[in-house]
Amino acid sequence: MSDQRTHEGLVLVGTRAPYEVRKFPTISPKEDEIMVNIKWTASTPLDLHQADGGLLVEHPMRTGSTGAGIVAEVGDNAKHFQVGDRVFGFAHQNPEWKTHQEYATAPEWVFGKVPEGFSLEEAVTLPENFVTAFNTLATDLGLPTPWPKPAGYQPPRANERILVWGAASSVGQLIIQVLKYYGYNHIIGTASSNHHAYLKNLGASELYDYRNPSVVDDVLGSAKGNGAPAFPLIVDCIGSQQKTLAPISRIAQSGSIVAVMLPVILKHSSTKSVPEYSMDAKSSVTWVTGVNVSGVRTHFYWKNEMFREKLQVSR
Ligand SMILES: NC(=O)c1ccc[n+]([C@@H]2O[C@H](COP(=O)([O-])OP(=O)(O)OC[C@H]3O[C@@H](n4cnc5c(N)ncnc54)[C@H](OP(=O)(O)O)[C@@H]3O)[C@@H](O)[C@H]2O)c1
Structure with missing residues (x-):
């Protein structure tokens, strides 16, 4: 087919300015690429940070990093997909891959087949934060994520206390499930009380309400007698x-590893003022000496060869 075809996509043209719909060339897939007719996309917090706060944006910029749709064409070396397959994926690196457009053309490793029994609408809620959960465990916390998981697998730090702050967020729910899947036994979360039963069902062993003024003491008290640091592994999902780094900085102790979802929100958005962000979690609050702080940047997950090979594409 000719590359003179065009399709429509969303573009950010300015901070806090309305999106524009523009026409783009529809790119025929080459080599290992596939072209996907995007049927569903997600609006994620990153989209909000970019539209509302101009985070890491050069205008004009095509948007959308999560999509689900139907394979429309495949490149000559695409091995995993056929025209008509239902796929979903986290696809963000190039303008042609973005998912707030009718057709995305990207390498097949950023897509997977939607399992039977799930709609595209359901599937599109998963890819970005599923990749984030694996990336956080491996890249920021330094935990192994063997795939396939060997039979009888026991992770090396199975009995250490892992704190997931903001456990009810999309990222938090997936981190709990991936930790549980690999066999971690002490997943402690913070969330509003109405989510506690649900999060226990996902795999959290203890939950604390972050709205409670005594939450830092409650969380630390739960770990008494367990040695130092009380929480060797901490994830800030917010x-x-x-609201989150300040209390977590009172819980982290020398030897703790703290993985923080970037950006750090320095000033929350309001109708009158723009938000302020930082991409440096270490200097955003004061940490006790010996705490290892890591800012999560899932956009670079593909540097992990195993993730690039196996995390999204069906094998
Ligand atoms: N850097 C990266 O690689 C990366 C990747 C993915 C996401 N992120 C970032 O991570 C953040 C979360 O994303 P998401 O999609 O998971 O968000 P989300 O699903 O919209 O999170 C909403 C939940 O956050 C919880 N929450 C809000 N304030 C909280 C607080 N002070 N303490 C504890 N929990 C709190 C609320 O829980 P309750 O209902 O319990 O009150 C709410 O249900 C966003 O800022 C996003 O940009 C970063």
């Missing part, structure tokens, strides 16, 4: 300087 990344708010005042």
